[in-house]
Amino acid sequence: MRVAIIEPPLMGHMLRGTGVYTRNLARALEDVTDMEIVMSEIESLPKNVDLYHFPYFDPFFRTLPVIRNKPTVVTVHDLTPIRFPEHFPRGIKGELKWQLQKYILRGIEAVITDSQASKVDVEKFVGLDPQKVHSVYLAPEPEFFEKRDKSEKENIRKKYQLPGKFAIYTGEVNWNKNLPNIIKAATLAKIHLLIISKSFIEKHEESYNPWKDSLLESQTLARNNPWVKGLGYVKLSELVTIYQMASVLLLPSYYEGFGLPVVEAFASGCPVITSDKGSLGEVAAGASLIVEPDDVSGMAKAIHSILTDQELGRKLIKKGKNKLSQFTWKKTADQTFNVYNSVLDK
Structure with a gap:
Protein backbone atom coordinates (compact mmCIF):
# COMPACT_ATOMS: atom_id res chain seq x y z
CA MET A 1 0.00 0.00 0.00
CA ARG A 2 1.33 3.42 -0.99
CA VAL A 3 -0.21 6.38 0.87
CA ALA A 4 0.38 10.10 0.36
CA ILE A 5 0.17 12.12 3.56
CA ILE A 6 -0.63 15.70 2.59
CA GLU A 7 1.10 18.24 4.81
CA PRO A 8 -1.13 20.98 6.27
CA PRO A 9 -1.23 24.11 4.06
CA LEU A 10 -1.08 26.41 7.11
CA MET A 11 2.53 26.04 8.23
CA GLY A 12 1.89 27.39 11.72
CA HIS A 13 0.02 24.18 12.46
CA MET A 14 3.20 22.15 11.97
CA LEU A 15 4.51 23.64 15.22
CA ARG A 16 1.42 22.62 17.16
CA GLY A 17 -0.59 19.45 17.72
CA THR A 18 -1.17 18.88 14.01
CA GLY A 19 2.57 18.83 13.38
CA VAL A 20 3.09 16.32 16.21
CA TYR A 21 0.38 14.13 14.71
CA THR A 22 1.60 14.32 11.12
CA ARG A 23 5.25 13.75 11.97
CA ASN A 24 4.75 10.85 14.37
CA LEU A 25 2.02 9.13 12.38
CA ALA A 26 4.20 9.10 9.25
CA ARG A 27 7.14 7.75 11.26
CA ALA A 28 5.04 5.00 12.88
CA LEU A 29 3.35 4.00 9.62
CA GLU A 30 6.77 3.36 8.08
CA ASP A 31 7.07 0.41 10.49
CA VAL A 32 3.81 -1.14 9.31
CA THR A 33 4.30 -4.11 6.96
CA ASP A 34 3.50 -3.47 3.27
CA MET A 35 3.19 0.27 3.85
CA GLU A 36 4.98 3.06 1.99
CA ILE A 37 4.49 6.70 2.96
CA VAL A 38 4.95 9.64 0.60
CA MET A 39 4.90 13.15 2.06
CA SER A 40 3.27 15.61 -0.31
CA GLU A 41 1.67 19.05 -0.59
CA ILE A 42 -1.87 19.95 -1.55
CA GLU A 43 -0.67 21.86 -4.63
CA SER A 44 0.96 18.76 -6.14
CA LEU A 45 -0.96 15.61 -5.24
CA PRO A 46 0.96 12.55 -6.46
CA LYS A 47 -0.72 10.17 -8.89
CA ASN A 48 1.27 6.99 -8.21
CA VAL A 49 -0.30 6.25 -4.81
CA ASP A 50 -3.27 4.21 -3.62
CA LEU A 51 -4.75 6.70 -1.19
CA TYR A 52 -4.55 10.30 0.09
CA HIS A 53 -4.55 11.13 3.79
CA PHE A 54 -5.12 14.75 4.80
CA PRO A 55 -4.03 14.94 8.47
CA TYR A 56 -5.70 18.28 9.13
CA PHE A 57 -9.09 19.89 8.59
CA ASP A 58 -10.07 23.51 9.17
CA PRO A 59 -13.76 24.51 8.97
CA PHE A 60 -12.90 27.98 7.63
CA PHE A 61 -9.92 27.42 5.31
CA ARG A 62 -9.61 25.43 2.11
CA THR A 63 -7.66 22.48 3.46
CA LEU A 64 -9.27 19.97 1.08
CA PRO A 65 -9.38 19.99 -2.74
CA VAL A 66 -12.81 19.63 -4.32
CA ILE A 67 -11.51 17.19 -6.92
CA ARG A 68 -9.42 14.19 -5.88
CA ASN A 69 -8.45 11.25 -8.06
CA LYS A 70 -7.77 8.81 -5.24
CA PRO A 71 -9.71 7.44 -2.25
CA THR A 72 -9.24 9.89 0.60
CA VAL A 73 -9.02 9.85 4.39
CA VAL A 74 -9.19 13.07 6.44
CA THR A 75 -8.31 13.58 10.08
CA VAL A 76 -10.58 16.06 11.87
CA HIS A 77 -8.93 16.87 15.19
CA ASP A 78 -11.89 18.81 16.56
CA LEU A 79 -14.81 21.03 15.59
CA THR A 80 -14.69 23.28 18.64
CA PRO A 81 -15.52 26.52 16.73
CA ILE A 82 -18.57 24.82 15.19
CA ARG A 83 -19.74 23.35 18.50
CA PHE A 84 -19.44 26.73 20.28
CA PRO A 85 -20.39 29.38 17.70
CA GLU A 86 -21.14 31.92 20.45
CA HIS A 87 -17.42 31.97 21.28
CA PHE A 88 -16.18 31.64 17.70
CA PRO A 89 -18.47 33.85 15.57
CA ARG A 90 -17.85 33.15 11.89
CA GLY A 91 -19.83 35.79 10.02
CA ILE A 92 -21.17 35.41 6.48
CA LYS A 93 -17.84 34.60 4.82
CA GLY A 94 -16.96 32.10 7.52
CA GLU A 95 -20.36 30.44 7.17
CA LEU A 96 -19.91 30.08 3.40
CA LYS A 97 -16.44 28.57 3.86
CA TRP A 98 -17.76 26.16 6.48
CA GLN A 99 -20.58 25.03 4.19
CA LEU A 100 -18.07 24.37 1.39
CA GLN A 101 -15.67 22.49 3.67
CA LYS A 102 -18.58 20.48 5.08
CA TYR A 103 -19.77 19.63 1.56
CA ILE A 104 -16.30 18.39 0.58
CA LEU A 105 -15.93 16.40 3.82
CA ARG A 106 -19.20 14.59 3.15
CA GLY A 107 -17.67 13.16 -0.03
CA ILE A 108 -14.61 11.75 1.75
CA GLU A 109 -14.34 7.97 2.04
CA ALA A 110 -13.36 7.97 5.74
CA VAL A 111 -12.75 10.42 8.57
CA ILE A 112 -10.43 9.88 11.53
CA THR A 113 -10.92 11.76 14.81
CA ASP A 114 -8.69 11.97 17.89
CA SER A 115 -11.39 10.88 20.33
CA GLN A 116 -14.92 9.60 20.73
CA ALA A 117 -15.99 13.15 21.65
CA SER A 118 -14.74 14.48 18.30
CA LYS A 119 -16.30 11.52 16.48
CA VAL A 120 -19.70 12.44 17.91
CA ASP A 121 -19.20 16.08 16.86
CA VAL A 122 -18.24 15.15 13.29
CA GLU A 123 -21.25 12.87 12.93
CA LYS A 124 -23.57 15.57 14.31
CA PHE A 125 -22.28 18.74 12.65
CA VAL A 126 -21.13 17.30 9.31
CA GLY A 127 -23.89 14.73 9.05
CA LEU A 128 -21.69 11.71 8.37
CA ASP A 129 -22.61 8.06 8.72
CA PRO A 130 -21.01 6.77 11.96
CA GLN A 131 -19.51 3.89 9.95
CA LYS A 132 -17.35 6.40 8.07
CA VAL A 133 -15.93 8.04 11.21
CA HIS A 134 -13.17 6.32 13.19
CA SER A 135 -11.79 7.37 16.58
CA VAL A 136 -8.01 6.88 16.85
CA TYR A 137 -6.13 8.24 19.88
CA LEU A 138 -2.89 10.19 19.68
CA ALA A 139 0.22 9.66 21.83
CA PRO A 140 3.14 11.61 23.29
CA GLU A 141 6.25 11.99 21.18
CA PHE A 327 -1.75 5.94 23.91
CA THR A 328 1.09 4.71 21.68
CA TRP A 329 2.04 5.69 18.14
CA LYS A 330 2.11 2.01 17.21
CA LYS A 331 -1.56 1.74 18.15
CA THR A 332 -2.30 4.95 16.26
CA ALA A 333 -0.50 3.63 13.16
CA ASP A 334 -2.11 0.17 13.32
CA GLN A 335 -5.61 1.60 13.68
CA THR A 336 -4.98 4.14 10.93
CA PHE A 337 -3.72 1.35 8.67
CA ASN A 338 -6.98 -0.50 9.36
CA VAL A 339 -8.92 2.57 8.23
CA TYR A 340 -6.87 2.69 5.03
CA ASN A 341 -7.65 -0.97 4.36
CA SER A 342 -11.35 -0.46 4.99
CA VAL A 343 -11.39 2.30 2.38
CA LEU A 344 -9.42 0.38 -0.25
CA ASP A 345 -11.45 -2.80 0.29
CA LYS A 346 -14.69 -1.09 -0.72
Whole structure:
Protein backbone atom coordinates (compact mmCIF):
# COMPACT_ATOMS: atom_id res chain seq x y z
CA MET A 1 0.00 0.00 0.00
CA ARG A 2 1.33 3.42 -0.99
CA VAL A 3 -0.21 6.38 0.87
CA ALA A 4 0.38 10.10 0.36
CA ILE A 5 0.17 12.12 3.56
CA ILE A 6 -0.63 15.70 2.59
CA GLU A 7 1.10 18.24 4.81
CA PRO A 8 -1.13 20.98 6.27
CA PRO A 9 -1.23 24.11 4.06
CA LEU A 10 -1.08 26.41 7.11
CA MET A 11 2.53 26.04 8.23
CA GLY A 12 1.89 27.39 11.72
CA HIS A 13 0.02 24.18 12.46
CA MET A 14 3.20 22.15 11.97
CA LEU A 15 4.51 23.64 15.22
CA ARG A 16 1.42 22.62 17.16
CA GLY A 17 -0.59 19.45 17.72
CA THR A 18 -1.17 18.88 14.01
CA GLY A 19 2.57 18.83 13.38
CA VAL A 20 3.09 16.32 16.21
CA TYR A 21 0.38 14.13 14.71
CA THR A 22 1.60 14.32 11.12
CA ARG A 23 5.25 13.75 11.97
CA ASN A 24 4.75 10.85 14.37
CA LEU A 25 2.02 9.13 12.38
CA ALA A 26 4.20 9.10 9.25
CA ARG A 27 7.14 7.75 11.26
CA ALA A 28 5.04 5.00 12.88
CA LEU A 29 3.35 4.00 9.62
CA GLU A 30 6.77 3.36 8.08
CA ASP A 31 7.07 0.41 10.49
CA VAL A 32 3.81 -1.14 9.31
CA THR A 33 4.30 -4.11 6.96
CA ASP A 34 3.50 -3.47 3.27
CA MET A 35 3.19 0.27 3.85
CA GLU A 36 4.98 3.06 1.99
CA ILE A 37 4.49 6.70 2.96
CA VAL A 38 4.95 9.64 0.60
CA MET A 39 4.90 13.15 2.06
CA SER A 40 3.27 15.61 -0.31
CA GLU A 41 1.67 19.05 -0.59
CA ILE A 42 -1.87 19.95 -1.55
CA GLU A 43 -0.67 21.86 -4.63
CA SER A 44 0.96 18.76 -6.14
CA LEU A 45 -0.96 15.61 -5.24
CA PRO A 46 0.96 12.55 -6.46
CA LYS A 47 -0.72 10.17 -8.89
CA ASN A 48 1.27 6.99 -8.21
CA VAL A 49 -0.30 6.25 -4.81
CA ASP A 50 -3.27 4.21 -3.62
CA LEU A 51 -4.75 6.70 -1.19
CA TYR A 52 -4.55 10.30 0.09
CA HIS A 53 -4.55 11.13 3.79
CA PHE A 54 -5.12 14.75 4.80
CA PRO A 55 -4.03 14.94 8.47
CA TYR A 56 -5.70 18.28 9.13
CA PHE A 57 -9.09 19.89 8.59
CA ASP A 58 -10.07 23.51 9.17
CA PRO A 59 -13.76 24.51 8.97
CA PHE A 60 -12.90 27.98 7.63
CA PHE A 61 -9.92 27.42 5.31
CA ARG A 62 -9.61 25.43 2.11
CA THR A 63 -7.66 22.48 3.46
CA LEU A 64 -9.27 19.97 1.08
CA PRO A 65 -9.38 19.99 -2.74
CA VAL A 66 -12.81 19.63 -4.32
CA ILE A 67 -11.51 17.19 -6.92
CA ARG A 68 -9.42 14.19 -5.88
CA ASN A 69 -8.45 11.25 -8.06
CA LYS A 70 -7.77 8.81 -5.24
CA PRO A 71 -9.71 7.44 -2.25
CA THR A 72 -9.24 9.89 0.60
CA VAL A 73 -9.02 9.85 4.39
CA VAL A 74 -9.19 13.07 6.44
CA THR A 75 -8.31 13.58 10.08
CA VAL A 76 -10.58 16.06 11.87
CA HIS A 77 -8.93 16.87 15.19
CA ASP A 78 -11.89 18.81 16.56
CA LEU A 79 -14.81 21.03 15.59
CA THR A 80 -14.69 23.28 18.64
CA PRO A 81 -15.52 26.52 16.73
CA ILE A 82 -18.57 24.82 15.19
CA ARG A 83 -19.74 23.35 18.50
CA PHE A 84 -19.44 26.73 20.28
CA PRO A 85 -20.39 29.38 17.70
CA GLU A 86 -21.14 31.92 20.45
CA HIS A 87 -17.42 31.97 21.28
CA PHE A 88 -16.18 31.64 17.70
CA PRO A 89 -18.47 33.85 15.57
CA ARG A 90 -17.85 33.15 11.89
CA GLY A 91 -19.83 35.79 10.02
CA ILE A 92 -21.17 35.41 6.48
CA LYS A 93 -17.84 34.60 4.82
CA GLY A 94 -16.96 32.10 7.52
CA GLU A 95 -20.36 30.44 7.17
CA LEU A 96 -19.91 30.08 3.40
CA LYS A 97 -16.44 28.57 3.86
CA TRP A 98 -17.76 26.16 6.48
CA GLN A 99 -20.58 25.03 4.19
CA LEU A 100 -18.07 24.37 1.39
CA GLN A 101 -15.67 22.49 3.67
CA LYS A 102 -18.58 20.48 5.08
CA TYR A 103 -19.77 19.63 1.56
CA ILE A 104 -16.30 18.39 0.58
CA LEU A 105 -15.93 16.40 3.82
CA ARG A 106 -19.20 14.59 3.15
CA GLY A 107 -17.67 13.16 -0.03
CA ILE A 108 -14.61 11.75 1.75
CA GLU A 109 -14.34 7.97 2.04
CA ALA A 110 -13.36 7.97 5.74
CA VAL A 111 -12.75 10.42 8.57
CA ILE A 112 -10.43 9.88 11.53
CA THR A 113 -10.92 11.76 14.81
CA ASP A 114 -8.69 11.97 17.89
CA SER A 115 -11.39 10.88 20.33
CA GLN A 116 -14.92 9.60 20.73
CA ALA A 117 -15.99 13.15 21.65
CA SER A 118 -14.74 14.48 18.30
CA LYS A 119 -16.30 11.52 16.48
CA VAL A 120 -19.70 12.44 17.91
CA ASP A 121 -19.20 16.08 16.86
CA VAL A 122 -18.24 15.15 13.29
CA GLU A 123 -21.25 12.87 12.93
CA LYS A 124 -23.57 15.57 14.31
CA PHE A 125 -22.28 18.74 12.65
CA VAL A 126 -21.13 17.30 9.31
CA GLY A 127 -23.89 14.73 9.05
CA LEU A 128 -21.69 11.71 8.37
CA ASP A 129 -22.61 8.06 8.72
CA PRO A 130 -21.01 6.77 11.96
CA GLN A 131 -19.51 3.89 9.95
CA LYS A 132 -17.35 6.40 8.07
CA VAL A 133 -15.93 8.04 11.21
CA HIS A 134 -13.17 6.32 13.19
CA SER A 135 -11.79 7.37 16.58
CA VAL A 136 -8.01 6.88 16.85
CA TYR A 137 -6.13 8.24 19.88
CA LEU A 138 -2.89 10.19 19.68
CA ALA A 139 0.22 9.66 21.83
CA PRO A 140 3.14 11.61 23.29
CA GLU A 141 6.25 11.99 21.18
CA PRO A 142 8.95 9.40 22.01
CA GLU A 143 11.22 12.15 23.37
CA PHE A 144 8.94 12.60 26.38
CA PHE A 145 10.07 9.23 27.70
CA GLU A 146 13.72 10.31 27.79
CA LYS A 147 14.73 10.98 31.39
CA ARG A 148 16.58 14.26 32.03
CA ASP A 149 19.38 14.43 34.58
CA LYS A 150 19.91 17.10 37.22
CA SER A 151 22.43 19.13 35.19
CA GLU A 152 20.13 19.30 32.16
CA LYS A 153 17.30 20.57 34.34
CA GLU A 154 19.56 23.13 35.98
CA ASN A 155 20.68 24.43 32.58
CA ILE A 156 17.06 24.99 31.57
CA ARG A 157 16.28 26.60 34.92
CA LYS A 158 19.10 29.11 34.43
CA LYS A 159 18.33 29.74 30.76
CA TYR A 160 14.69 30.63 31.40
CA GLN A 161 15.13 31.85 34.99
CA LEU A 162 12.62 29.34 36.33
CA PRO A 163 11.63 29.18 40.02
CA GLY A 164 12.00 26.08 42.18
CA LYS A 165 8.34 25.09 41.85
CA PHE A 166 6.02 26.01 39.00
CA ALA A 167 2.91 24.93 37.13
CA ILE A 168 2.82 24.82 33.33
CA TYR A 169 0.32 25.52 30.62
CA THR A 170 1.25 24.78 27.02
CA GLY A 171 -0.79 25.38 23.89
CA GLU A 172 -2.72 27.99 22.00
CA VAL A 173 -4.86 30.62 23.70
CA ASN A 174 -8.46 30.25 22.57
CA TRP A 175 -11.69 30.45 24.57
CA ASN A 176 -11.87 26.70 25.10
CA LYS A 177 -8.37 26.58 26.65
CA ASN A 178 -9.57 28.60 29.65
CA LEU A 179 -6.25 30.37 30.23
CA PRO A 180 -7.73 33.40 32.10
CA ASN A 181 -9.08 31.12 34.84
CA ILE A 182 -5.81 29.16 34.90
CA ILE A 183 -3.93 32.41 35.57
CA LYS A 184 -6.42 33.40 38.28
CA ALA A 185 -6.16 30.00 39.97
CA ALA A 186 -2.35 29.93 39.90
CA THR A 187 -2.23 33.44 41.32
CA LEU A 188 -4.70 32.48 44.05
CA ALA A 189 -2.68 29.37 44.87
CA LYS A 190 0.54 31.40 44.83
CA ILE A 191 2.27 29.06 42.40
CA HIS A 192 4.41 30.37 39.56
CA LEU A 193 2.77 29.66 36.20
CA LEU A 194 4.87 29.09 33.10
CA ILE A 195 2.86 29.67 29.91
CA ILE A 196 4.48 28.07 26.88
CA SER A 197 2.63 29.59 23.96
CA LYS A 198 3.85 31.48 20.93
CA SER A 199 0.63 33.48 20.59
CA PHE A 200 0.61 34.45 24.28
CA ILE A 201 3.80 36.51 24.07
CA GLU A 202 3.05 38.15 20.72
CA LYS A 203 1.56 41.60 20.24
CA HIS A 204 -1.67 41.62 18.30
CA GLU A 205 -3.34 44.13 16.00
CA GLU A 206 -5.54 46.81 17.41
CA SER A 207 -8.62 45.83 15.36
CA TYR A 208 -11.15 43.86 17.39
CA ASN A 209 -11.40 40.11 16.85
CA PRO A 210 -13.78 38.23 19.19
CA TRP A 211 -11.77 35.04 18.72
CA LYS A 212 -8.94 36.75 20.64
CA ASP A 213 -10.97 37.82 23.67
CA SER A 214 -9.48 35.08 25.83
CA LEU A 215 -5.96 35.84 24.64
CA LEU A 216 -6.27 39.56 25.38
CA GLU A 217 -7.80 38.87 28.81
CA SER A 218 -4.95 36.46 29.59
CA GLN A 219 -2.33 38.99 28.59
CA THR A 220 -4.02 41.62 30.77
CA LEU A 221 -4.14 39.27 33.78
CA ALA A 222 -0.47 38.39 33.30
CA ARG A 223 0.75 41.96 32.95
CA ASN A 224 2.75 42.94 36.07
CA ASN A 225 1.71 39.65 37.68
CA PRO A 226 4.74 38.22 39.53
CA TRP A 227 3.26 34.70 39.41
CA VAL A 228 3.10 34.48 35.60
CA LYS A 229 5.91 34.00 33.10
CA GLY A 230 5.36 33.62 29.37
CA LEU A 231 7.62 31.76 26.97
CA GLY A 232 7.15 31.56 23.23
CA TYR A 233 7.98 28.52 21.17
CA VAL A 234 10.57 26.26 22.81
CA LYS A 235 12.22 23.37 21.00
CA LEU A 236 11.04 19.87 21.83
CA SER A 237 14.13 18.83 23.82
CA GLU A 238 13.64 21.81 26.14
CA LEU A 239 9.89 21.26 26.43
CA VAL A 240 10.55 17.68 27.56
CA THR A 241 12.89 18.96 30.28
CA ILE A 242 10.41 21.61 31.43
CA TYR A 243 7.63 19.02 31.79
CA GLN A 244 9.91 16.90 33.97
CA MET A 245 10.70 19.92 36.16
CA ALA A 246 7.11 21.12 36.55
CA SER A 247 5.06 20.51 39.69
CA VAL A 248 1.77 20.23 37.80
CA LEU A 249 0.20 20.66 34.34
CA LEU A 250 -2.92 22.84 34.24
CA LEU A 251 -5.39 22.07 31.43
CA PRO A 252 -8.93 22.60 32.81
CA SER A 253 -10.34 23.31 29.35
CA TYR A 254 -13.92 24.05 28.43
CA TYR A 255 -13.45 21.63 25.54
CA GLU A 256 -10.76 19.56 23.82
CA GLY A 257 -10.63 17.28 20.80
CA PHE A 258 -7.88 15.24 22.47
CA GLY A 259 -5.63 17.12 24.91
CA LEU A 260 -2.09 16.22 23.88
CA PRO A 261 -0.46 18.00 26.88
CA VAL A 262 -2.19 15.52 29.21
CA VAL A 263 -0.44 12.47 27.74
CA GLU A 264 2.81 14.43 27.46
CA ALA A 265 2.56 15.10 31.19
CA PHE A 266 1.77 11.42 31.88
CA ALA A 267 4.93 10.42 30.01
CA SER A 268 6.97 13.07 31.86
CA GLY A 269 5.90 12.11 35.37
CA CYS A 270 4.06 15.41 35.84
CA PRO A 271 0.73 15.43 37.76
CA VAL A 272 -2.27 16.78 35.85
CA ILE A 273 -5.19 19.01 36.79
CA THR A 274 -7.81 19.07 34.07
CA SER A 275 -11.56 18.99 33.41
CA ASP A 276 -13.80 16.24 32.09
CA LYS A 277 -15.05 18.26 29.12
CA GLY A 278 -14.94 16.96 25.57
CA SER A 279 -12.23 14.33 25.10
CA LEU A 280 -10.61 15.01 28.48
CA GLY A 281 -13.07 12.67 30.19
CA GLU A 282 -11.67 9.88 27.97
CA VAL A 283 -8.00 10.79 28.04
CA ALA A 284 -7.45 11.95 31.63
CA ALA A 285 -10.08 10.13 33.69
CA GLY A 286 -8.74 8.16 36.63
CA ALA A 287 -5.22 9.60 36.37
CA SER A 288 -5.68 13.29 37.13
CA LEU A 289 -7.50 15.72 39.41
CA ILE A 290 -10.75 16.84 37.75
CA VAL A 291 -12.08 20.37 38.28
CA GLU A 292 -14.84 22.48 36.77
CA PRO A 293 -13.42 25.02 34.28
CA ASP A 294 -15.23 27.95 35.93
CA ASP A 295 -14.32 26.98 39.51
CA VAL A 296 -11.21 29.09 40.10
CA SER A 297 -11.27 28.41 43.84
CA GLY A 298 -11.56 24.66 43.28
CA MET A 299 -8.72 24.81 40.80
CA ALA A 300 -6.53 26.63 43.32
CA LYS A 301 -7.38 24.05 45.99
CA ALA A 302 -6.43 21.23 43.59
CA ILE A 303 -3.08 22.93 42.92
CA HIS A 304 -2.50 23.32 46.66
CA SER A 305 -3.32 19.63 47.21
CA ILE A 306 -0.68 18.50 44.73
CA LEU A 307 1.94 20.91 46.09
CA THR A 308 1.43 19.85 49.70
CA ASP A 309 0.50 16.17 49.44
CA GLN A 310 3.47 14.25 48.05
CA GLU A 311 1.63 10.93 48.22
CA LEU A 312 -1.17 12.34 46.05
CA GLY A 313 1.37 13.52 43.50
CA ARG A 314 3.06 10.10 43.43
CA LYS A 315 -0.30 8.34 42.95
CA LEU A 316 -1.25 10.61 40.05
CA ILE A 317 2.12 10.12 38.38
CA LYS A 318 1.81 6.33 38.70
CA LYS A 319 -1.75 6.32 37.36
CA GLY A 320 -0.68 8.53 34.46
CA LYS A 321 2.17 6.17 33.57
CA ASN A 322 -0.22 3.20 33.70
CA LYS A 323 -2.76 4.93 31.47
CA LEU A 324 -0.12 5.51 28.77
CA SER A 325 -0.60 1.96 27.49
CA GLN A 326 -3.74 3.30 25.77
CA PHE A 327 -1.75 5.94 23.91
CA THR A 328 1.09 4.71 21.68
CA TRP A 329 2.04 5.69 18.14
CA LYS A 330 2.11 2.01 17.21
CA LYS A 331 -1.56 1.74 18.15
CA THR A 332 -2.30 4.95 16.26
CA ALA A 333 -0.50 3.63 13.16
CA ASP A 334 -2.11 0.17 13.32
CA GLN A 335 -5.61 1.60 13.68
CA THR A 336 -4.98 4.14 10.93
CA PHE A 337 -3.72 1.35 8.67
CA ASN A 338 -6.98 -0.50 9.36
CA VAL A 339 -8.92 2.57 8.23
CA TYR A 340 -6.87 2.69 5.03
CA ASN A 341 -7.65 -0.97 4.36
CA SER A 342 -11.35 -0.46 4.99
CA VAL A 343 -11.39 2.30 2.38
CA LEU A 344 -9.42 0.38 -0.25
CA ASP A 345 -11.45 -2.80 0.29
CA LYS A 346 -14.69 -1.09 -0.72
